[in-house]
Amino acid sequence: MLAPEAQRILEALRDHPLxxxxxxxxxxxxxxxTTREFLRDLTRRGWIQRVNAHQPWMHTRSLQMLTPxxxxxxxxxxxxxxxxxxxxxxxHQARLEQLxxxxxxxxxxxxxxxxxxxxxxxxxxxxxxxxxxxxxxxYAGGKTFTIPFHGAALLERxxxxxxxxxxxxxxVFVVIEFDLRRIPVEKDRERxxxxxxxxxxxxxxxxxxxxxxxxxxxxxxx
Numbered sequence: 036m037l038a039p040e041a042q043r044i045l046e047a048l049r050d051h052p053l054x055x056x057x058x059x060x061x062x063x064x065x066x067x068x069t070t071r072e073f074l075r076d077l078t079r080r081g082w083i084q085r086v087n088a089h090q091p092w093m094h095t096r097s098l099q100m101l102t103p104x105x106x107x108x109x110x111x112x113x114x115x116x117x118x119x120x121x122x123x124x125x126x127h128q129a130r131l132e133q134l135x136x137x138x139x140x141x142x143x144x145x146x147x148x149x150x151x152x153x154x155x156x157x158x159x160x161x162x163x164x165x166x167x168x169x170x171x172x173x174y175a176g177g178k179t180f181t182i183p184f185h186g187a188a189l190l191e192r193x194x195x196x197x198x199x200x201x202x203x204x205x206x207v208f209v210v211i212e213f214d215l216r217r218i219p220v221e222k223d224r225e226r227x228x229x230x231x232x233x234x235x236x237x238x239x240x241x242x243x244x245x246x247x248x249x250x251x252x253x254x255x256x257x
Contacts, residue, residue, distance in 0.1 A: 040065060041073045045082065048101045049109060049124060051145065051166070053086060053134055055095035061149040074099065082108065093142045133168055140213050141167050144186040147211070151188060160207070164189040171210070186211035 037045075040063055047062050048054060054062070060070045077083040082105035085097040101109075110120035121127065134141055144167050151162035165188035170181040187210045 038073065040069070041077060044070075044073055044077060044099075045101065045105055045109060048083070048099055049106070049126070052126075052131060053098040053100055053138065053141075054145065055088065055098055055142070057095060058145055058149055059099065061146070061152070064153065077105075081105075088138070088142075093139060095142070098138075137168060140185060144211055144213050148186060148188055151190065159193040160190040161193060162188040163191045171208075184210040185213045 043063060044059060047059060051062075056067070056070060056074060059074070060067055063070060074083060078085075082102055083099055084102050086100050088095050088098045106121070106126070107117060110117045113120055115123070148162055148165040148167075151160070151165070153161070165186070167186045168183075169187050170183050171187055172179060172181050187208070190207045190209060192205050192207075
């Protein structure tokens, strides 16, 4: 029987492959020592493997990734076939190759989004869903289309609000475009123009009925 924290690590690496140990600490909200113990146990079970991460601007030595045995376990826990589970979770070779190719940017954005999961001080928002290298569906002019973003998150405002804040919306959707100089922000005016246009469509704010992210590993509430 796995400890709840160990199960969360498997689920985190399922939804966000190739996280560093420090990123998993932020995800779990636990100390480094505790996270290391769970990672060692999962490695001994043959469910996690480490990937070399020596790249510029990445302050980590390795990244964690699920093994095929771990994915088999998760599929069995979900009482579904491996094929159906992989399809449901958006886990495929092309996605993993994309993350590896863009890992320098992906690593920085993930760390930022993980910090957004932890409200602190006067910051009263918390990232409930997030992912990187995603597509967001929009509706405008009676048509549906998607726009790619380097990162995206659905933020929820905390219960402690001032009188002025209480009149504001509870949810907000944010997108991230990140520039490392070596991996520049795309200069696609048409893409950004379509994003601005989509803001006028009220269906954009209907979070209960639309798929939040598309084209990657599905984000889930943390």
